[in-house]
Amino acid sequence: MMLPEVTEKLLAAKKAAGLTFADLEAKVGGDEVWIASVVYRQASASKEEATKIVQALGADTALIDSLTECPVKGSLDPVVPTDPLIYRFYEIMQVYGMPIKTVVHEKFGDGIMSAIDFTIDVEREEDPKGDRVKVIMCGKFLPYKKW
């Protein structure tokens, strides 16, 4: 896992400022996962958004520009990631991938859930038996074109 230099600088600034991504969401607007994606150079921001993020972090304004570029995406190094938190999502697809595929096809027909016109939210759900992580993915359904 090699982070780009700009990411390392922004994370250092964030640590120095003692801010969480939830704090940034409150300060900057936009969702915390999306802001984290910009910081990890998996998403590109507009000039204005980039300025807000860099300033909220108190980081070097020379970094603003590079947040506006289209990044080469994909940050996980081994093909099957070893980090237990991230691996669980791969396991979920190994176990529930075909069932999901079937249910989506029954509800929508032949097509996919877009991973581009797409949002993802992470919430903490209180539960007396132990709090739960709730991940809500929402992508436009794209039907296969015929021609």
Next chain:
Amino acid sequence: MMLPEVTEKLLAAKKAAGLTFADLEAKVGGDEVWIASVVYRQASASKEEATKIVQALGADTALIDSLTECPVKGSLDPVVPTDPLIYRFYEIMQVYGMPIKTVVHEKFGDGIMSAIDFTIDVEREEDPKGDRVKVIMCGKFLPYKKW
């Protein structure tokens, strides 16, 4: 993608009966994704649940028993799956994996979202610009133990 024989028989029965998994949810109880997981042999059912599923499908009752066994899980053949619908979830993790990891850690500390004490739902969200697929994952947060 080689399906176990019991899966093929149940899918054939389901097709003959003209039922969707949503229909099964209404008839059998439990979530449609979970029922599909049982049919694809990624989850095990109790004797009672298995009986309901097999009867609702009008399938051979000799199949009930094998739905109660603990399966060897993991149904996707190539390490990185080629089916576009399933691949999108891998892409989501490549792009948003580290951001999600960071946000979960900021909300919960060092640990993971369980993929075992875990539910997944698929919903159709109406949208004038094109309906959206909503996938809601919800798993217990498990903190790393120290000893």
Next chain:
Amino acid sequence: MMLPEVTEKLLAAKKAAGLTFADLEAKVGGDEVWIASVVYRQASASKEEATKIVQALGADTALIDSLTECPVKGSLDPVVPTDPLIYRFYEIMQVYGMPIKTVVHEKFGDGIMSAIDFTIDVEREEDPKGDRVKVIMCGKFLPYKKW
């Protein structure tokens, strides 16, 4: 390369009938590449389209139904395909992938060319120095969503 049984039966019927996919395009409507995709079970047809294709091939009408199902897609076996014709497209991406990515981003911003809302055509271009294969891909531009 293991073809599904329905594909093998349709290809045998096609061979017996002495038809090319271009002939099918003329008889059935729709593009020849798309029809070939249906036959290879990489695309799903409507009941009506499936009926036309099966009848044009003079094949068993019992095959119509399975052409309407949503297939598990991805037909190339080794991760990097060995067939020289197909491999060339991988080589093109190895050589021209980053240049294309940069040019698309300069023309459209951060996003992708859809492979779902997408068409592909193959044409023969006459050329005195040797005829040329022309492959025209056309997919909707999908900008990354911010949220």
Next chain:
Amino acid sequence: MMLPEVTEKLLAAKKAAGLTFADLEAKVGGDEVWIASVVYRQASASKEEATKIVQALGADTALIDSLTECPVKGSLDPVVPTDPLIYRFYEIMQVYGMPIKTVVHEKFGDGIMSAIDFTIDVEREEDPKGDRVKVIMCGKFLPYKKW
């Protein structure tokens, strides 16, 4: 994705000059994708072409020479690339590879589309439902030799 040093320098100069590859096409001649391929060291230029490109970018003329060398080609790092824009072309081949192969063989016989005697163009196609990316590949058909 490790870019060669010369590429990094040229991209920095290009950014400083505020030029797109389409601007370079207008200034230097030749197609923008080909110019981008030279800059990414996937294609070699003549002395004259290299001089034009480097001067148009206002970059160090000491870089001209290295643009004329035959590069070791292939710039995508993981065997299956993770960047969503580039991955789509791999997905297209997984889904439409065999159909294309069959159609090419029906139109031309046993052989391939050259990836060497080959051009590629990227165009923006206006569309009220959302603009489309058009990628036109055109390579000489090479029939298999018998001997």
Next chain:
Amino acid sequence: MMLPEVTEKLLAAKKAAGLTFADLEAKVGGDEVWIASVVYRQASASKEEATKIVQALGADTALIDSLTECPVKGSLDPVVPTDPLIYRFYEIMQVYGMPIKTVVHEKFGDGIMSAIDFTIDVEREEDPKGDRVKVIMCGKFLPYKKW
């Protein structure tokens, strides 16, 4: 095998101090394997625990903070590790994996042994025929949820 910088510094301090992880267990509390996991950045410590570890090693107190962060886990480089000591555990799973799975399922039903709510101990067992390594893994049983 690339160790993070903080790990290298702590291991150097440990070597200079002439301490084993068993010595650290005695000084700091907590199990020696867990302390080693913190040093190798596979586990995160509280501020207090990190302070004790760094002080016991006589290392730079500036390192305390980075031991409290949630690490990206997974330290073995090739997918199947080449080091003979670590490889043996993979071999054990190749040989005894299915038998263990069956026995666990017979004792507990469908579910897993948690690798998060989990402890591991290494003991030396005296044996006249040659001492033995005893590795005791203990994880909470997590039954698969139905929903």
Next chain:
Amino acid sequence: MMLPEVTEKLLAAKKAAGLTFADLEAKVGGDEVWIASVVYRQASASKEEATKIVQALGADTALIDSLTECPVKGSLDPVVPTDPLIYRFYEIMQVYGMPIKTVVHEKFGDGIMSAIDFTIDVEREEDPKGDRVKVIMCGKFLPYKKW
């Protein structure tokens, strides 16, 4: 996961007889995991042991002989197994592999824990917060020879 024919027959007999491996341990002697290893053809039994196992299962005595042969070991198909229960052991090594290696070396010097002169036990540990799976591995320490 393709089981050898003899394994499938013995598992079918075991299911028909309604016996667990713990029942077999009581009837046949030896540990239940070892007996399961023989049934899965990962270990070889003596003629006498094989006879006891086959008879306890009420299976065809013609199967006795093949349990005495030295099997080709290694029953997990994909290099990194997809089954969640078995995968956890791989994850444990990714996370705790280097710490264990260090602790073993501090306790024993340069060498390994044998996976051949080796036993493994699975126990259920009652716990009010949820029962725990205890896996006890015990292998002879083998020091590296110098010559």
Next chain:
Amino acid sequence: MMLPEVTEKLLAAKKAAGLTFADLEAKVGGDEVWIASVVYRQASASKEEATKIVQALGADTALIDSLTECPVKGSLDPVVPTDPLIYRFYEIMQVYGMPIKTVVHEKFGDGIMSAIDFTIDVEREEDPKGDRVKVIMCGKFLPYKKW
């Protein structure tokens, strides 16, 4: 290594007839390696050529047709082949690949040796110190196109 059925039948006929590929070259015309390629379904023959080959082998004339089809090429199963004779060619490229590339570029400029407009011959060269295998590859040089 799974041979297509037609290949197996032709090889059986060839063995029954006691013919070498050199004998076939004498009877049928064309080079022995090319004829072997047709038999192994790596090359396609014209109707006339296929007829000659099948008749020379005394094989079932029903096999003629399938020799005229464009095959899916690539017959070596593991990515790096294990057979020592074939592996040597991979080793030659590992050792002499870059030197050859440099020499070809110095002699021809940026481009490749075609593997399509290409012939290959195998000869036995008598040598008192042990006869030598001579493999002569000859392919059209294809310069990279600029556009």
Next chain:
Amino acid sequence: MMLPEVTEKLLAAKKAAGLTFADLEAKVGGDEVWIASVVYRQASASKEEATKIVQALGADTALIDSLTECPVKGSLDPVVPTDPLIYRFYEIMQVYGMPIKTVVHEKFGDGIMSAIDFTIDVEREEDPKGDRVKVIMCGKFLPYKKW
């Protein structure tokens, strides 16, 4: 593709001197492909040969010694190389590997063509339809020993 430092220095000297490997063949003796192999550290030279090569290039004589060492061979980075010129040789083996194997076995019996007692030459063959690359490999036949 990471070249050893000595290779980079010699290639720089060669470029400064404006020499091709064919020029070196004329000056130094030995084949140009072999000389290139020495420069790329895939072959070792005698002290005398190394001296000639380094002097002909006008390079630092301190480099002579390292050309005489036995190198760790194998210079191509991804298992299947991406460079189109080098890949063609892999493709040739995928397509013609089994035919060559059969023909060699018919001509020589069970054994291999040595890749050690082996020479390789690259020639330019003039051809009005486009010049051709001729690659002549010649290795001693080594029959399998029986014992």
Next chain:
Amino acid sequence: MMLPEVTEKLLAAKKAAGLTFADLEAKVGGDEVWIASVVYRQASASKEEATKIVQALGADTALIDSLTECPVKGSLDPVVPTDPLIYRFYEIMQVYGMPIKTVVHEKFGDGIMSAIDFTIDVEREEDPKGDRVKVIMCGKFLPYKKW
């Protein structure tokens, strides 16, 4: 691990006859490892040798012919074999590969030990601390050719 049919038949005959490969060595001549290699279709025998082997085993004489053919070699399925006995040889090379290479080069110069003009013997060495397996490999040194 899929054995060829002829191997399975010969192994069955060998088992029925109650013979070890050492018994075959005594009856047939030649080394037991070589005879095993012929039976596993990794080596080819002369007509006379094949006849002796098949007759000694009391197997169907129709099998003689196929032992004389040149096999496609390489019988281990996963790239890194999982069987513990065979894996140890891979581990030996991981650990001692570079040391062996250096020592061979110091003793012989640049070249290899032939794996073709090569014999291998397996002996049991009595030892009061536990008997030892002795594997003696002996191959002709082949120096790299210069040309």
Next chain:
Amino acid sequence: MMLPEVTEKLLAAKKAAGLTFADLEAKVGGDEVWIASVVYRQASASKEEATKIVQALGADTALIDSLTECPVKGSLDPVVPTDPLIYRFYEIMQVYGMPIKTVVHEKFGDGIMSAIDFTIDVEREEDPKGDRVKVIMCGKFLPYKKW
């Protein structure tokens, strides 16, 4: 192939001193392959042995300590090594692995040859037809434990 820094320094000292590993064997005691293993950091030496090796090489005595540490073993980079000398041992296992396994099992029963309680020697065997490399591996037989 990245060597540890200590290995590079010792190899440089060895080259400067003009010593072979056979010379070191004479000076230091112990086998030359084992000494090479220590230098390549695949084996650990005692303080006394390390001192002798470093002094015999005339190297910096500060290096002594690091030769006494337990190394992370496994020095070959690509999973299947490309160096022809080392690859031959992999090929030997591909071809003779199953025959060896069978013969070992017939001589010893179910178990393995230890790669830890193990020695390896390399000898030069004079032979008028060309000298031969003799590699003698000798490891304790370890029978599988039953429990």
